[in-house]
Amino acid sequence: MRSWRVAVAAIPVCALSVAVPFVNRVEPRVLGLPFLLFWILLWVLLTPPCLWLVGRLERRW
Amino acid sequence: MNALVAFSIVALVVVGTILFALFSLRRFPSDPQQYLVGGRSFGTILLWVLLAGEIYTSFTFLGAAGWAYGYGAPAFYILAYGTCGYVIGYFLLPAVWRVANERRLLTGPDFFLDRYGSRALAIGIALLQFAALVPYVTLQLSGLQTILRIIGYGGVDSTLAVTIAFVAIVLFVFTAGLRGTAWASVVKDLLVLGAVVFAGIVIPTQFFGSPAAMFDQLLRTHPSMLSLAPGTAPRGTVWFVTTVLMTGIGFYMNPASMNATYSARSENVLRRNAMLLPLYQLVMLLVFMAGFAALLIAPGLHGAAVDQSFLLVVQRYYPPWVMGVVAAAGALAALVPSSALLLGAAGVFAKNVLGDGLGIATSERGRMRAMRVLVLVVGALSLAFWAIERDKTIVELLLLYYNGITQLAPGMIAAFVLPRATAGSVAAGIAAGLAVVVYLVLTGAPFFGINPGFAGLVANVAVLLLFSRPSGSSAAT
Numbered sequence: 001m002r003s004w005r006v007a008v009a010a011i012p013v014c015a016l017s018v019a020v021p022f023v024n025r026v027e028p029r030v031l032g033l034p035f036l037l038f039w040i041l042l043w044v045l046l047t048p049p050c051l052w053l054v055g056r057l058e059r060r061w
Numbered sequence: 062m063n064a065l066v067a068f069s070i071v072a073l074v075v076v077g078t079i080l081f082a083l084f085s086l087r088r089f090p091s092d093p094q095q096y097l098v099g100g101r102s103f104g105t106i107l108l109w110v111l112l113a114g115e116i117y118t119s120f121t122f123l124g125a126a127g128w129a130y131g132y133g134a135p136a137f138y139i140l141a142y143g144t145c146g147y148v149i150g151y152f153l154l155p156a157v158w159r160v161a162n163e164r165r166l167l168t169g170p171d172f173f174l175d176r177y178g179s180r181a182l183a184i185g186i187a188l189l190q191f192a193a194l195v196p197y198v199t200l201q202l203s204g205l206q207t208i209l210r211i212i213g214y215g216g217v218d219s220t221l222a223v224t225i226a227f228v229a230i231v232l233f234v235f236t237a238g239l240r241g242t243a244w245a246s247v248v249k250d251l252l253v254l255g256a257v258v259f260a261g262i263v264i265p266t267q268f269f270g271s272p273a274a275m276f277d278q279l280l281r282t283h284p285s286m287l288s289l290a291p292g293t294a295p296r297g298t299v300w301f302v303t304t305v306l307m308t309g310i311g312f313y314m315n316p317a318s319m320n321a322t323y324s325a326r327s328e329n330v331l332r333r334n335a336m337l338l339p340l341y342q343l344v345m346l347l348v349f350m351a352g353f354a355a356l357l358i359a360p361g362l363h364g365a366a367v368d369q370s371f372l373l374v375v376q377r378y379y380p381p382w383v384m385g386v387v388a389a390a391g392a393l394a395a396l397v398p399s400s401a402l403l404l405g406a407a408g409v410f411a412k413n414v415l416g417d418g419l420g421i422a423t424s425e426r427g428r429m430r431a432m433r434v435l436v437l438v439v440g441a442l443s444l445a446f447w448a449i450e451r452d453k454t455i456v457e458l459l460l461l462y463y464n465g466i467t468q469l470a471p472g473m474i475a476a477f478v479l480p481r482a483t484a485g486s487v488a489a490g491i492a493a494g495l496a497v498v499v500y501l502v503l504t505g506a507p508f509f510g511i512n513p514g515f516a517g518l519v520a521n522v523a524v525l526l527l528f529s530r531p532s533g534s535s536a537a538t
Contacts, residue, residue, distance in 0.1 A: 012144065012148060013145045013148050013149075013309070017141065017145060017302050017305045018302055020289070020302055021298035021301075021302065024134075024298055032276055037346075041343075041346060043144070044140055044144045044339050045340075047144050047339040051336040052336055055336065
């Protein structure tokens with residue numbers, strides 16, 4: 001149970017750090033943004049749902 | 062005339078914000094718990110604006126745009142590290158809060174004192190935080206001067222204006238404490254939001270047709286700017302990853318953040334905040350776009366001048382009242398976080414160094430008086446420091462600050478996950494981390510593109526683990 005919620009929380013952190021060298025590119029452009037910027041933005045926006053899910057797994061809300 | 066309009070707006074907004082915050086207080090704080098941690102009564106919304114208020118500083122406003130202007134993609138680390146910081150905070154802050162609430166802790170070093178039982182360690186940490194905070198406040202003053210110099214249109218003494226504004230905010234904190242800062246943050250956040258929507262969406266749309274068209278043009282003129290240099294190059298991918306991790310871990314390690322954490326009403330208030338704060342990062346995206354637009358509209362700035370990038374565009378192409386509103390948002394972004402930082406620095410010095418260390422001002426009333434006096438002292442120190450300011454960009458100064466402050470994180474995390482950690486091993490870890498940081502920063506040695514603070518963090522954790530082994534363990538087996 002504990003490892004599950006840490007894993008869910010670790011997803012955005014990994015996407016925003018160690019995954020960055022692998023998405024370090026301009027194409028394809030998404031919504032006009034260069035891909036790297038889009039990727040970072042995407043994971044910034046997905047972080048709240050991830051943390052919400054962690055809270056659910058912990059039965060905090 | 063232009064300067065008069067812009068300055069009047071800034072002055073009006075700053076004075077209005079201070080008055081609004083003072084009127085929002087039901088009564089002035091009279092004991093250290095109220096003054097420093099708001100009586101541990103903040104709900105989700107007030108804590109949200111307070112945290113956002115002290116995290117998103119003039120650095121957000123000018124520095125991030127400046128880095129987008131000067132370097133391009135490396136600036137994106139700012140978007141990433143805050144988010145990582147929030148995820149770590151989701152787990153760390155409720156745990157710290159629980160201890161702080163049970164033991165009625167006032168400051169960050171109190172936590173170390175409580176867990177590791179060493180007064181010397183707590184005093185050392187208090188001094189480190191204090192030493193790191195003065196330059197951080199100085200940073201805000203530089204940001205403020207950049208803004209006021211631009212709205213002076215060349216005809217006003219910006220040094221005098223900065224000094225007046227800063228003295229006003231010091232007196233404000235002196236009076237109102239943390240709750241006052243939280244209320245001032247409400248105004249600041251709304252104004253900043255308006256200003257970045259203007260700078261990040263309206264400016265690109267007016268000049269290029271749409272933000273996407275702006276990126277098209279940027280890719281034609283600066284093709285390598287929107288991705289990172291590979292591998293170990295300066296500000297390359299290795300730098301990016303290590304910087305995001307280092308600054309994300311250090312995110313909550315300054316005294317002001319600790320005060321904000323303690324001010325929460327409950328653990329879940331902190332969890333909800335960790336969940337919601339990443340949304341504030343969208344502001345950063347708009348700031349980057351403002352920086353990129355400035356690069357295309359007004360190219361040719363270098364060095365520390367990049368911090369002025371989009372303000373110059375506003376100054377050149379928009380009427381003075383628009384400049385005034387944007388500048389007012391920037392001024393609040395410098396002043397409101399400064400108020401939290403002053404309070405944090407004064408708190409650790411009064412409680413941990415004067416009180417616990419030297420046995421001065423240990424009564425409630427004495428401590429209260431000491432904190433207030435120290436707010437004035439730290440304010441004066443920051444002004445003095447600012448007078449001998451060096452030529453660095455805002456982000457570079459911020460990274461230096463993070464290198465040092467992050468070294469406190471392993472000791473704090475170990476308090477929960479490493480029962481055999483002791484005051485000695487935590488202190489040794491911090492010392493090792495700082496030594497590595499100072500060596501790498503002073504020699505400027507290229508270290509495989511790795512961020513110096515991250516290298517320090519690795520040394521810190523290694524030493525902490527090594528010295529945490531119980532000395533008799535090998536004999537016992």
